[in-house]
Amino acid sequence: MRSVHPILKTLSLLAPLTLGLTLGAARAGGGAAPPATPTPPVRPAAVQPARPAASNVSLRALADARGLLLGAAVNHTLFDPDEPEYARTLNRHFNAVVAENAMKWAGLHNNRDAFAFGFADAIVNTAVKNGQTVRGHTLVWHDSLPPWVYTIQTREELLRAMQDHVTGVVTHFRDRVRIWDVVNEAVSDAPGHPLRPSPFLNLIGPDFIDEAFRAAHAADPGAKLYYQKGRSAPGFIRGAPQRGGEAEAPCSVVS
Numbered sequence: 001m002r003s004v005h006p007i008l009k010t011l012s013l014l015a016p017l018t019l020g021l022t023l024g025a026a027r028a029g030g031g032a033a034p035p036a037t038p039t040p041p042v043r044p045a046a047v048q049p050a051r052p053a054a055s056n057v058s059l060r061a062l063a064d065a066r067g068l069l070l071g072a073a074v075n076h077t078l079f080d081p082d083e084p085e086y087a088r089t090l091n092r093h094f095n096a097v098v099a100e101n102a103m104k105w106a107g108l109h110n111n112r113d114a115f116a117f118g119f120a121d122a123i124v125n126t127a128v129k130n131g132q133t134v135r136g137h138t139l140v141w142h143d144s145l146p147p148w149v150y151t152i153q154t155r156e157e158l159l160r161a162m163q164d165h166v167t168g169v170v171t172h173f174r175d176r177v178r179i180w181d182v183v184n185e186a187v188s189d190a191p192g193h194p195l196r197p198s199p200f201l202n203l204i205g206p207d208f209i210d211e212a213f214r215a216a217h218a219a220d221p222g223a224k225l226y227y228q229k230g231r232s233a234p235g236f237i238r239g240a241p242q243r244g245g246e247a248e249a250p251c252s253v254v255s
Helices: 006-029 059-065 084-093 118-129 147-151 155-172 199-204 208-219 234-243
Strands: 071-074 096-099 133-141 179-184 224-228 252-254
Touching (some): 059 084, 096 118, 133 155, 133 208, 155 208, 179 208, 208 224
Parallel strands (some): 133 179, 224 252
């Protein structure tokens, strides 16, 4: 080895001098010098591999290394020129994106006769450009509904409107969004966990959940479909297989 530990090198240089002084003292005193106390060997400290500074490791890199999706809900601030750190943080630390409100019914379909995809398209296209997975949220929810939904009075009309909405949205994003929260928080937190009152439950009935999944599956058979729950959803988990929903539109429950 070409390199020598500094302490060992110093000891090797001092050893002859120490031995000469000991012999000289023995001769001067006319007797044998007491045996020198042996010096314990000095071992070099174990070399620890260098660790990168914490600031150099992004959450996105850690998630990618483990095959996980780490997402953030985004809003208009993503495109605010006065908030550049928002986009930098999103792109550095997250490999998945969820639109906070832009892909909800009121955000896309406030006008009954036309969709407004502009803002949602901007979020999705930016995510795709940055190599991020987009989770579509959400197709059917009791909240964030446009006023015209509440004017519908019959089961057939609302069922058709819901199917048209789900089909139109999933079809529009088919090549860019492959994960969807189809139904959101349909089960309440009340004792017994009944289905939450909503225009869909009130007019269509409990099978609005099945119909929403069927429409989403038909629009994109390759998409992953999820029921987004709040705190608990035992009624949905037990009821869907009995109604045949999972057989025609496979889905998972996620919180």
